Every structure is written in C-alpha cells, then in structure tokens.
Amino acid sequence: MGKRVIAVQANNCTGCRMCQLACSSTKEGEFIPERARIKVVFDGLGGWSRPSVCLQCEEPMCLSVCPVQAIAKSVTATGEHVVLVDKDKCIGCQRCVAACPFGAMEFFSESLATKCDLCGGDPQCVQFCFYDCLHFVALSEEAYDKRNKRIKALYAKACKEIGRRELHGRRQAFSLAASKVAQRPQ
C-alpha cells in the first residue's frame, strides 16, 4: 500500500461543513468550527464552496521558518507522512502562520500553532464527509511524487501572490488549486 493522503474533489463540496464539525468536536471536544483544522471556503452568491486543509507538504514552509524546531515531519501510527507541531516547543511566534501560503496553520491563544495531524491516520473529516468530496486515499509512489511536485509548484506560485493576504484570503485564493494536487484514484 502506498502513502495515504487527504484528496479533495472540490466540485463535490456542498457546503454542509460536517468536516469542520467532526474535526472540531474530535480535537476540541465541542462543536467549534472556528477551531477546526479544516476550513470550508464559501462564495454564497456564486454558489460554490470547498474545503481547505493542510497538504502535509514534503518540504513544509511552516517547518523551515520555525525558529525553535517545534515543527517536524513525522509518521502516523498507520504510516502516513504528517507534519506535526510540538506544543511543548512552540513559543507562539506565529511565523509558521505567516509562512503557509495555503492558510493551513492556525494560531489559538491556548494551543498556540495548531494544524491538521490527520487524526493519527484516521481523519474524522473524511469519515463524516457524506458527499464524496474528502477522501483518504493511498497513492502509488509515482502519484505521490507527482503530488509533491505539484505542491511545490503551487507554493512557489502562491508565495509570489499571497502578499499580505490573511488566512481566509489565502484559503479563498488557493484552495481550488490545492484540491487538485491529488485526485482520488479512479
């Protein structure tokens, strides 16, 4: 079995936000979408929405800017590549928040830098996505490499364009492209 990643079929998103509710209740013990690690970006008048979640980059920008090495690449219990924040090391400088071009790193005063940890290999957002939008899929070596190349190309582009966009603006701008880095294998 290849490496598993969260794959997003953006055009299947209906805007129900079950992913945010599942994420926040799993991680925070209550329904608090504001604290969800996955966000849903909306255009109400345009009639579309799509989820925006950490891509678990192989060369994460958040990791490279952290001054205290609180962010590290790791492996979940089930063998997936994941980028994790060590709460004990984090000093709350928020450089990682500024660095992630996709707006996937959040900062909360209690938990400091906070991001998706794939729920240790069983992402609850995927469990509760009833519309075939979020998938947790195994990619072949080849597909995984292709995904990484796409991510790199995308964040090179994103870094140039983000300017000073705040988190929501980043998600709005790059969530569609981010959803295309890995398609669900047919």
Added chain:
Amino acid sequence: MPPGYKGQLLHIDLGTESSQAIALPEEVLHKYIGGRALGAKLYWDLIPPEAHPLGPDNVFMVLTGPLTGTMAPCGCKHLIVTKSPASGGWLETYSSGRIAPELKFAGYDGLLITGKAKRPSLLFIQDDKVSFQDAGHLWGQGSFATETYLKQALHPECGCLSIGPAGENLIKFACVGSDYFRKAGRGGAGAVMGAKNLKGLAIKGSGGVGCADLPGLYALIKKHYEVYKQSPIANARHKFGTPLTLNITHAAGMLPTRNFSRGQFEAAIGTIDKDGVAKATVADRACYGCFLACSKITQVDEGVFAGTKLEGPEYETIGMLGSNLEIDYLPAIIKANYICDDLGMDTISAGVIIGFAMECYERGLISKRETGGLELKFGNYLAAVELLELMGRKQGFGAFCTLGVRDMARLLGREAETFAMHSKGMEFPAYDPRAGWGSTITYSTTPRGGCHRRAWPPMKEVLGGVNPFTAEGKAELVVEMMNENSVMHSLVVCDFPGKFIPLKNPDWAEYLGVVTGQKFTAAELEQRAEVAETLVRRINIREGFTVEQDRVPRRILHEALPSGPPEGKIIGEENFLKMRSAYYALRGWDEQGLPTPETLARCGFEQEPRISLEGAQ
C-alpha cells in the same frame, strides 16, 4: 446548563442602541425545549396584545434549539417569531443558513430585538460585543448587496439576516434573507425588520457548542446515514430536490394551476418539474450539517433571462410562480425567484397574489388601465416578472398588490373574496386541499395562516395510501403530523430528515439525549407538542382571533377540481366543520376552538416563571 444550551438570550433595544443578556431558567428550557415552543413562551410573556406588528413594542426574535450548531442532522435552521404583519397574530417563519449556528457560537440561544432605530441601521454581534452602524447607503438596495456588505464589514464567514426594499416598504409578505438565497419567507417578518429600521444584522461567534455524549452522537449520525442510503424517497429528494414534489402533486391533482381553479398542469411536465430543473442544475448545496443536500444551484444560459443564477427554485416557488400562473418557462421562474430573493419578497404569497390578480383581470374585475398597461393574463411571464418588480418597490399597480389577496379582495368585492386563496390573511402554499382533504384542517387552523409547515398531509394522503377524499380520520392524521413537526421545530431541525429518512420522536429523543444529557421519552416530547400548540392557540385568542378565522375560501369547499383524482369531488361545509370540530376535540379545545380548563391545567402555564426583558421573574 445542559450542553447544547447557552442559557441566555441577547436583548437588543434599537431605540437606545443598548444590549443586555437575559438568562433563561433551566426549567423553562426543559419544559419548552427551544425554537418554536420557547418562542411561544416568549411571545406570550413579551409581546403585549396592544403592540402593533409594525410598532416598536413588537419583539423580533431569532431563535435556535438545543441541537443547533451540533452535528445532529440538519440542525441548521433558525426561526423568527414575531407578531405577524399579515395576520396580526402569531408568526413563526423558518430558514436556514449560518445565522443559527453563529448565534450559538456567539453564546446565545436566541436574539430579541425591540424598539425602533432612529435611522436605517445595521447591527453587528461578535461574541459579547454589539455594535451599530448607519445603513443609509444600503437603504433601497437589495438583500444581496446588503449581505455582501455585511460579510465584508464583519467577517466573510459570518451569519447574517437582511431585508430588501420590500421589507423597507413594510410589505406584508416581505421576507428575511440569510446567506443570499435562504429566506424566512412567510408572514411578513421582513416588514417587522423594516419597521424597526433594521436593514441587516451579522453575527460571528468564536465559541463552541458542547455535547454530553460525542461518541453516542457520532454513532447515531452514522446509523441514520445508513438508513438514509437505503431510503429511495430520501435519495430521490437528494437527487432532484423539492422540484420532485411537483411531479407528485401534479399526478395527485393537487398542483395549484390558474389560481387554484385546476389541480394539474400538463405543460409543467418536462419543463418546470424535476427533469426541467435537473437540466438547469449546475451543483448541489447542503445546509449546515445536512446529508440530504436537496438544494440545487440553477442557471439560465439563454433567452431574455440568460445569466440568472441562484440557489433554487424550490417547489413552492415553481408551484406559485409557475403552474399557478400557467407559466411553463423555467427561466422566467428562476428570474422571478431571483427578483423575489433580492427585493425580499415571499415567493409563495407573491405567486398567489399574481394568480389572484390574473384571475381578476381575466374576469374583468381589474382593467388594463388599473394595471398600468400590464396584460395580466395567465401564462404571461413577462407581465408577472414586471409586476414582481413593481410589488417589491411598491410602485404603480404593484402597490395595490402588496395589500395581499385578503385586502385586495375586500376592495374588489364579494365575487373576488370567493377565490382569494388565503387563511388569516396569509396566502396558501402549493397544495390544493381538495386533492387531500387533510390540508383543509391545516390551512384553516394553523396559527400563522395558510401554511404547509405545521403538517404536510400529502405525505399520508398521496404517498401513504390514506384516502384523500374523506373527512374520516383526518383530524387524527393532522394532529399526529402537527405534533411531530412541533417537536422538530422546537429542536429546530429541518422537516426533511423527519419526513424522508424518516426520523421520528423516538429518534429525536435520542438526539436530544446525547447532546444535552437529558433523558426524554418520545411521549414526553409529544406532551411538549401539546403545550406548544395550546400556548400558540392562546396567543391567537389573546390577539382577537375566533373560530371565524379558522376558515378556507369558498372555492376550496364548494368548487370541484376539473381533472385528476379529485375530479368532481366537493368537500362541502359539513365535511369541513366535521373535520375542524374533530381537530379541536383531539386538541382538548371546545367547539369554539378555546382550550378547555382541563387542557390549560394539564399544560401548567400558571406554575412557571415569567420571562421579562429584565430577566426571569
């Protein structure tokens, strides 16, 4: 306070631009659950009989329930409770969108708005911070522009409510919009906002909603999702959305056509029905926390209305602005829906009013000079679209139409009154009661007027094998369905999972249990429905309603439909009175529809704390 509740309401006085949290006693929440039942309690305690619907004393309430903001299926709805500009009595009107969950995240079970702002205003609520802003630059603009501004001003992910020009013009069927295409449509709640000079409000909360038993809730949702997957009717609902209903009502002879003079519209099939809408559909949308996704984004690609795109049209809109006007051109219905959404008008009432005006025009009761040159014939969709614009802006012949069919008919004379399709001043929805007699009970007795939300008898009379053309057993059927809805509307969940999965009182008791940690039985929920129905009845009696207003128009009782299953069948006065009396009796009300002393004692209204704007007493 049990998880699921915040235990407080936010009271905002627009006159003094002040705000204050009001605690809700736990025993009141336990008795009334939330939403509709709690709204009845608050209406009884807070809105004095002498308050005019458009006066500063009327309270505009936005309420949620214990499941709101959680993952429980479709706990996405809010309801607005206020005194109705259409009927002068109880009004509840429901919609979806972000406003309800955001209200909970901000820390409140509901919002009470009183007074009148000195100038057109916007209201912003961010957790415990409340602020006001001048809305002069938005006055006269549509709902869409207002909501776009609110999202820019507060937060792109906020929940908001807005009115269009119809609400500003105090039109009796002005709706309250949220998330652009979601409308609390019925009864003129938009006019109450307009009268308070409140153009819009936006809420963003950063808190959460607790849950007593998260694994229990997850398990219930997964279980019911599997049930839903096996339910053909629920899957059809997901695939086609509410337009599917048109095919059902057409076949049943229940589809209002030519102002309720026919019950079938052949031209609708393949054009404005499930297949017609499916052709125009570009995406599915779901409300917050819903796995049915019955909402459809449609767009018009060619013709005079090309470029129009919206979420909808729903069945009621297609029925009232389509078949009821003999319009079989879907782009015109989409355009009409868009105009109603932006100007802030209820599509149901607007459709019934235009249908009524068209019949008056064709009968010669209204002349072309009076319509300002509009050729108001059935099927003339350009005239219908133009008239909608005039109505929303209260101009020309449109201004006359904003009176609603009851008052238009009073001015036009006795002949017109026989086909003015309303009850208590609120126009009928898109189910002809002659094709399913149970609806005569709901339309006549429901507290806000002609309304399909208290009970939906076609579920049994068309889809459930019950004989539609008899008075026998209809009161029992309606009471059972009304009580189910009463519970769902107090939890404030959508009707559709209840009807189509289906989730019934034992299921809702489970959801309430895992979220709040309180143990309820289905029977206890049933009791709460009785309390709510009786209290709302009391409210309308206090507002001056009598048995005389529990009526349906003459056309429904004495004219037969010309085709389909109901062909030639006449309900008649006797059958109607029999059903109504049986309904009162089952409710524990007397022949005049007044709750008996025993019923009142059973409900225990005297022993509970009173809520006042200063807090509980």
